Amino acid sequence: MYYVAEGDDPRRLGRDLVNRVRAHQHIVTYTRTELIQHGGHVGRFWADLRSMRHDGTAVTFRVEHGVTIIATGGYETRQHTWLDIPGVITQETLEELVVHHPEQIAALKDVVMVQCVRPQNTPDYCSRVCCTNTMKNAIRIKLFNPHCRVTVLYKNIVTYGFREQYYTEARRLGVIFIRYSDDSPPEIELSGSGEQRRLQVRIRDLSLNRWLTLPADLIPLSMSIAPAQGTRELARKLRLPLSSEGFFAEAQIKLRPMDFMREGIFLAGMAHYPKFIEESISHALAAAARALTLLAHGTLHLGGIVAEVDPDKCVGCLTCTRVCPFAIPQVIQQEGRNGVGGLGGAAFIDPAQCQGCGTCTGECPANAIQLVNYTDEQMMLREIGGLGEWLPVIGNS
Ligand code: SF4
Ligand code: SF4
Numbered sequence: 001m002y003y004v005a006e007g008d009d010p011r012r013l014g015r016d017l018v019n020r021v022r023a024h025q026h027i028v029t030y031t032r033t034e035l036i037q038h039g040g041h042v043g044r045f046w047a048d049l050r051s052m053r054h055d056g057t058a059v060t061f062r063v064e065h066g067v068t069i070i071a072t073g074g075y076e077t078r079q080h081t082w083l084d085i086p087g088v089i090t091q092e093t094l095e096e097l098v099v100h101h102p103e104q105i106a107a108l109k110d111v112v113m114v115q116c117v118r119p120q121n122t123p124d125y126c127s128r129v130c131c132t133n134t135m136k137n138a139i140r141i142k143l144f145n146p147h148c149r150v151t152v153l154y155k156n157i158v159t160y161g162f163r164e165q166y167y168t169e170a171r172r173l174g175v176i177f178i179r180y181s182d183d184s185p186p187e188i189e190l191s192g193s194g195e196q197r198r199l200q201v202r203i204r205d206l207s208l209n210r211w212l213t214l215p216a217d218l219i220p221l222s223m224s225i226a227p228a229q230g231t232r233e234l235a236r237k238l239r240l241p242l243s244s245e246g247f248f249a250e251a252q253i254k255l256r257p258m259d260f261m262r263e264g265i266f267l268a269g270m271a272h273y274p275k276f277i278e279e280s281i282s283h284a285l286a287a288a289a290r291a292l293t294l295l296a297h298g299t300l301h302l303g304g305i306v307a308e309v310d311p312d313k314c315v316g317c318l319t320c321t322r323v324c325p326f327a328i329p330q331v332i333q334q335e336g337r338n339g340v341g342g343l344g345g346a347a348f349i350d351p352a353q354c355q356g357c358g359t360c361t362g363e364c365p366a367n368a369i370q371l372v373n374y375t376d377e378q379m380m381l382r383e384i385g386g387l388g389e390w391l392p393v394i395g396n397s
Contacts, residue, residue, distance in 0.1 A: 001092075001277075002099045005136040005166050010277055034230075036060065038238050041352035042067070042264025043300040067264045067291040068238070070248055071284065072228040074270035079119035080223065082188050087199045087218055091133050094220040098140050105141055108148045112201045112216040113138065114186055115154040118224035125245045128274040130222035132159050135166035137220065142173040151176040151214055153186050153203055160276075179206045188219060225274040238265065239327045247273050258287040261326060261355065266290050305356035305373055311337040311346035313368035320347050320360035320369060328353045329360060340366070 001010050021027050036048040043066050050060045082088045089097075091113075097104055113134050118124065131154070138150050152175060159167045171177070180186055184204040191198050199216045227247045235242050240260050241249040248271050251259040258266050268287040269280040294300065309320075309329070316339050320329040329347045339346040347368070349360070361369045370376065383389045 002095055003136070003140075004277060005132050005163060013277075035234065035237055038068070040064075041350055042294060042302075043352075045264065066295050067266065069266045069268055069287050069291060070234075070238070070240070070271050071268040071287075072231060072234065072271040074225045074227050074247070074274060075229075077119050077122070077223045077226045080117060080221065082117070082219075082221060085188060085190065085199070085219075087216070088188060089218065089220050090223050091130070091137055091220050094137050094218070098137065098144070102144060105144045105148075108141070108145060108217045110215050111138075111141060111148060111150045111218045111220065112214050113150070113152045113220050113222070114188075114201070115152065115157075115222045116224075117221040122224065122226070123245050125224070126156075126158060127222075127225040128158070128160070129225065129276055131157050132163045132166060132276070134220075134222055135159060135163070135170045138170045138175045139166065139173060142170070142175060146173070149176070150174075151178060153178050153180055153201070155180060155182070178203055178212070180204060181206060225270070227271065231271070238262075240265065243273075245273075247271065258283060258290055262353070264294060302352050303354075303356055305371060306351040306354040307349045307356065307358070307360055307369050307371050308351075309347045309349055310368050310370070311339060311348075313366050314339045314346035315366045315368075316340075316345055316347070317365060319363050319365060320349075323359050323363045325357065325359065326353065326355055328355075 004010055021029060030049060030051055033049050033051040036050050038045065038047045040046045045065050045068055047063050047065065047068075048060060049063060050058050052058055076090055076092050078090060083090070115130060115134060116126075134152060138152060141148055141150055150170075152170075154177060157167055157177065180203055187202040189200050189202065191200055199219060201214045201216055201219065202211055203214065204211050227242075227245075231246060231248070232242065234240075235248065240262065243249040248260075248267050250257050250267055250272060251261045257272070258268060260267060266287040268284040269275060272283065275283065307329075314331075314337075316331055318331060321327070321331065329349050331345050332348045333345040334348070337346040337348065338344060349369070356371060358371050358374065361371045361374075367376070
């Protein structure tokens with residue numbers, strides 16, 4: 001992006017930030033590097049990384065760290081058959097033209113922008129930033145070339161918060177808005193041949209209830225924003241959940257929007273969902289603050305309510321490994337953890353990672369798992385010192 005609706009230059013901001021990070025003596029950056037394996041727990045994570053050297057060879061190494069922040073971002077999708085038609089571009093390409101080839105923008109007579117376009121067989125969701133981005137580019141075209149007819153085909157215009165002013169500004173400058181529905185989506189056609197070939201868009205205007213044919217020199221599409229490539233694989237390695245749209249899913253949308261259920265792993269920016277730049281910055285600052293609350297401590301105190309496995313009762317059935325929502329239990333081979341009948345392994349639950357939800361304790365068929373402070377013995381107590389005794393209820397009284 002070269003400019004945002006407010007007029008600021010995000011590239012300059014990005015360049016400044018990259019330079020500050022590179023120059024910082026306490027920050028090490030690894031580029032051309034991928035995560036191979038990740039393990040450990042809050043305060044003591046490890047990550048095996050593979051870095052590609054410039055000579056084409058790879059080097060693998062381990063980094064130990066106290067917290068992990070996921071900020072893998074998103075991108076504008078580009079998979080659509082319409083994009084094979086000459087003159088059909090994405091909003092990102094339009095922005096390149098506005099900045100590098102203003103003479104082409106000045107020569108345009110008809111521009112038809114189409115909102116809410118997504119690759120086939122991908123989930124349908126609002127990418128949040130596209131409407132404001134379209135207003136921004138429509139306004140730029142009108143300022144460069146007031147005689148150009150700019151039409152926006154939309155399902156819903158969602159210019160969040162005070163960004164409504166850019167919609168008002170676009171209308172004031174003469175941008176035409178036509179609403180369509182999923183029942184009758186726009187159709188892009190090439191008419192004529194050779195020199196006379198013309199692009200046109202057919203659209204059924206909902207307010208007029210009739211089909212319109214709009215000539216177009218250029219058709220910029222607002223393509224959906226998708227999570228970064230490799231997100232699914234990364235989520236699997238980190239044992240983190242994804243939303244139905246494929247972005248990372250936070251622990252709680254309102255109360256913990258930068259946390260995961262796994263302690264010590266945080267989320268920032270578009271890896272979470274499409275966001276405006278200032279929202280990504282706020283999200284990143286919040287994630288950094290959450291990380292600092294852990295890193296500022298010399299010692300971490302973990303919760304006392306955790307599940308414990310009695311290795312002498314474990315039959316190695318793997319039930320706990322499947323039912324734990326946080327994928328914490330593991331059946332391991334270790335001295336003193338042989339399992340029933342000398343199986344050669346028993347389940348182990350890392351107390352630093354266990355969330356104490358109790359699911360595995362209820363599901364273990366061998367009754368080998370107890371939740372500390374909520375053991376079967378404690379839960380079945382008939383008499384509680386000082387509080388009296390549970391009595392069975394007889395009849396309806
Ligand atoms: S569910 Fe129980 S018996 Fe089965 S592996 Fe886990 S601890 Fe062992
Ligand atoms: S108590 Fe809950 S979080 Fe802990 S290991 Fe069992 S299922 Fe997983």
